[in-house]
Amino acid sequence: MHVLIPAAGSGSRMKAGRNKLLIELEGESLIFWTIKSVLSASLVSWVGIIGQPNDKQELLKSVKNFSNKIKWINGGDTRQKSVFNGLNSLPSTAEKVLIHDGARCLIGPDLINKCATELEQNDAVILATKVTDTIKIVDNRGYIKETPNRQNLWAAQTPQGFLVKRLRKAHEMAIEKNWTVTDDASLFEMLNWQVKIIEGNSANIKITSPLDLKIAKLFLKDF
């Protein structure tokens, strides 16, 4: 299985003054932990990391001896563009691909393998968890408009897996139609293409804010 790791963000919500993936947790960079997990999944055979050229040296240095097992790909100014660059840098033999955010360092190899296995029967799969909070849809004046039924609500995570040809087509359509999305499954939905949900776990958070760093440290102690 081929895996692409978007790592070309700036981490603005983390307010660390640099790419949050370079922040140290338990003695290693955040991206080190992500790459370590991905490379230890038995079904993974190829890994590409998508980063900003300015971060290249530091990111590759921080993943230490894994750097010779991963391919470097230049990212774009949005996640969507970064993933598209990644798709265009896959070896031509790649039929399926998992996209996994560099910022989700608490993923375990088992869930990565589960996504890879489910992708055998489906064109598109994503890891997600059932929402436990009651979700409100709010207007831009700060007043509640609606409360959707929680039974049908899932929080999307990564990995998200796809047939490469289909995902490339979806990204090309998005460019043509000016669609902007924050995950790849959204493009499939907009095209009415089916996406299968795989139940993951709520430990697989996207490290976004300083509080998430504290949570990640607690989990990484057990790794």
Ligand code: CTP
């Ligand atoms: N990402 C990317 N290219 C971009 C923007 C984001 O590859 N132009 C990556 C990030 O590095 C991250 C993943 O997409 O691993 C999810 O994005 P997010 O958590 O939003 O990270 P940032 O964009 O870095 O953070 P922020 O939105 O707070 O600036």
Ligand code: MG
């Ligand atoms: Mg972002």
